[in-house]
Amino acid sequence: MSETVEIExxxxxxxxNFRTEVQTSTKLCVQGLSKxxxxxxxxxxxxxxVNLEVKxxxxxxxxxxxxxxxxxLLNIIAGLERADSGELRVNGRKVNGAGTDRVVIFQEAxxxxxxxxxxxxxxxxxxxxxxxxxxxDIALEYLKMVHLTxxxxxxxxxxxxxxxxxxxxxxxxxxxxxxxxMDEPFSALDAQTRWILHFELQNIWxxxxxxxxxxxxxIREAVCLADRIIILSTSPGRIxxxxxxxxxxxxxxxxxxxxxxxxxxxxxxxxxxxxxxxxEMDTDSCVECDIKCTTEVPSKTDxxxxx
Amino acid sequence: xKSTWKRVVFFALLAGIWELLFLLRxxxxxxxxxxxxxxxxxxxxxxxxxxxxGIMISMKRIAIGYGxxxxxxxxxxxxxxxxxxxxxxxxxxISGLQTLPTICWLPLALLWFGLNDKTxxxxxxxGAVLSITVATDAGIKSVPPLYIRAAxxxxxRGWGLYLEVILPAALPHIIxxxxxxxxxxxRSLMAGELLIVCLxxxxxxxxxxxxxxxxxxxxxxIIIVLIGILVDRLFFIxxxxxxxxxxxxxxx
Ligand SMILES: Nc1ncnc2c1ncn2[C@@H]1O[C@H](COP(=O)(O)OP(=O)(O)OP(=O)(O)O)[C@@H](O)[C@H]1O
Ligand SMILES: [Mg+2]
Numbered sequence: 188m189s190e191t192v193e194i195e196x197x198x199x200x201x202x203x204n205f206r207t208e209v210q211t212s213t214k215l216c217v218q219g220l221s222k223x224x225x226x227x228x229x230x231x232x233x234x235x236x237v238n239l240e241v242k243x244x245x246x247x248x249x250x251x252x253x254x255x256x257x258x259x260l261l262n263i264i265a266g267l268e269r270a271d272s273g274e275l276r277v278n279g280r281k282v283n284g285a286g287t288d289r290v291v292i293f294q295e296a297x298x299x300x301x302x303x304x305x306x307x308x309x310x311x312x313x314x315x316x317x318x319x320x321x322x323x324d325i326a327l328e329y330l331k332m333v334h335l336t337x338x339x340x341x342x343x344x345x346x347x348x349x350x351x352x353x354x355x356x357x358x359x360x361x362x363x364x365x366x367x368x369m370d371e372p373f374s375a376l377d378a379q380t381r382w383i384l385h386f387e388l389q390n391i392w393x394x395x396x397x398x399x400x401x402x403x404x405x406i407r408e409a410v411c412l413a414d415r416i417i418i419l420s421t422s423p424g425r426i427x428x429x430x431x432x433x434x435x436x437x438x439x440x441x442x443x444x445x446x447x448x449x450x451x452x453x454x455x456x457x458x459x460x461x462x463x464x465x466x467e468m469d470t471d472s473c474v475e476c477d478i479k480c481t482t483e484v485p486s487k488t489d490x491x492x493x494x
Numbered sequence: 495x496k497s498t499w500k501r502v503v504f505f506a507l508l509a510g511i512w513e514l515l516f517l518l519r520x521x522x523x524x525x526x527x528x529x530x531x532x533x534x535x536x537x538x539x540x541x542x543x544x545x546x547x548g549i550m551i552s553m554k555r556i557a558i559g560y561g562x563x564x565x566x567x568x569x570x571x572x573x574x575x576x577x578x579x580x581x582x583x584x585x586x587x588i589s590g591l592q593t594l595p596t597i598c599w600l601p602l603a604l605l606w607f608g609l610n611d612k613t614x615x616x617x618x619x620x621g622a623v624l625s626i627t628v629a630t631d632a633g634i635k636s637v638p639p640l641y642i643r644a645a646x647x648x649x650x651r652g653w654g655l656y657l658e659v660i661l662p663a664a665l666p667h668i669i670x671x672x673x674x675x676x677x678x679x680x681r682s683l684m685a686g687e688l689l690i691v692c693l694x695x696x697x698x699x700x701x702x703x704x705x706x707x708x709x710x711x712x713x714x715x716i717i718i719v720l721i722g723i724l725v726d727r728l729f730f731i732x733x734x735x736x737x738x739x740x741x742x743x744x745x746x
Contacts, residue, residue, distance in 0.1 A: 265647055267646065285646045291644065297640045297643075297644040299663070301662040301740060310645070311648035314648055342741075342742060
């Protein structure tokens with residue numbers, strides 16, 4: 188199936204401006220979240236007092252340099268890892284551990300190679316105890332949404348990277364979760380495929396009105412997708428800044444407004460990026476920085492080596 | 495096709511040399527029978543069903559022993575692979591026992607079970623179980639944590655997680671272990687049947703020896719080799735091929 192064909196039917200769709208959605212209730216509430224890891228060189232504080240709120244149906248992007256604790260934050264929200272302190276509420280209920288209301292889409296699609304495409308999509312439903320006929324119907328519905336019906340019987344290794352991610356998205360959506368947690372799902376893909384998937388994801392989001400929590404280190408990608416961008420600083424990870432993106436959808440990576448917006452965010456973070464770059468270039472000072480980070484409250488609130 | 499022909503020519507040649515050696519009468523017939531008498535014994539053995547019965551009895555023993563070994567082996571492998579305390583204790587026991595030739599269990603088995611089927615089945619199971627355990631353990635340790643995390647966020651818990659994620663993910667390793675276990679089990683079966691007189695293929699060989707009937711010994715040996723090849727072709731090679739296709743692993 189050629190991917191350009193899919194794009195056409197995506198663009199044909201009648202988009203509404205996302206702001207017309209009424210965003211009221213809080214879907215996810217994170218309060219005072221902290222996390223450190225024990226390593227050989229003592230404990231490393233990865234997240235420090237992170238507070239954030241995600242509204243129902245909101246598309247939030249977390250941006251931060253590599254190693255700033257984005258994945259850790261997402262894992263904690265997903266319940267795959269435990270925080271040292273802090274509270275996590277979904278729909279106002281305190282949560283503990285993984286739950287099918289928060290499905291994760293990983294950087295590598297994490298499809299199961301022993302199952303074919305449609306069985307992969309059915310996996311979560313099977314765990315829920317949905318009967319096989321219903322399972323098949325739901326799986327087909329979501330495979331259709333990601334334009335992969337033709338590949339339902341294919342083996343996982345026969346798919347391209349982009350297709351795999353689309354199957355992973357279908358698999359997550361089939362669970363009908365409250366939230367989608369996406370950890371740099373497109374970062375391993377080429378620009379062309381990413382561009383297509385940015386359209387598809389926006390389309391799916393508009394259709395399903397899911398709350399999406401999306402991690403990336405690419406500001407352009409964040410501007411293209413998000414209602415709100417949260418910038419995480421590094422060592423330890425803290426919420427550094429927030430930006431509201433109020434551009435009409437569907438947005439295009441290459442759109443002038445998106446580019447302009449990205450540049451604006453970039454500029455605001457420029458000073459700090461320079462700080463980190465200088466730190467990363469110079470090995471000695473980097474070690475120093477690491478030590479500072481591991482012991483005392485850091486004087487720097489760094490941002491943006493990876494952006 | 496070409497390689498098949500090469501093989502046919504090779505075996506024909508081998509039989510030719512054998513027949514030649516026989517015709518030279520260097521050794522008496524009870525030491526080296528002619529290939530034709532082996533062929534005749536084979537036909538006769540199948541006609542009067544002694545070989546068939548022998549095969550059936552041996553296959554039944556290996557099926558039971560190997561079946562037990564597979565279940566126990568996978569279970570032990572799971573324990574060792576997933577639970578730290580078992581890895582540290584049971585794991586070291588298993589790797590120690592691996593150095594013990596299976597036949598060393600014979601005296602113990604004789605005392606436990608006596609001179610009967612159970613002893614042979616026990617030997618068969620002991621022959622296969624350790625390879626399967628070790629392979630399952632290795633397979634489980636090599637399951638990418640990502641699969642487990644993904645499964646957990648999709649609500650897989652407890653048995654579901656083991657049966658639908660961890661075991662299938664470890665399957666390529668487990669099959670390799672089962673294949674190795676099969677060959678060990680087959681060897682232990684023959685060793686047991688040669689030493690304990692109670693029917694089966696090994697016993698048929700011993701009868702041949704007692705009657706000074708070398709052609710029966712060789713005929714049974716050929717049957718044993720053929721069954722080994724057959725199981726490998728019909729089961730393991732197919733399963734491995736299936737897995738390779740599924741997982742998109744390169745052909746070795
Ligand atoms: N299990 C662990 N044990 C020790 N340290 C860890 C562990 N997991 C993560 N870390 C450390 O925590 C920090 C944050 O890691 P994390 O994976 O959350 O970063 P990230 O922001 O997702 O980076 P990237 O953009 O490269 O994916 C890193 O410095 C990493 O070394
Ligand atoms: Mg990460």
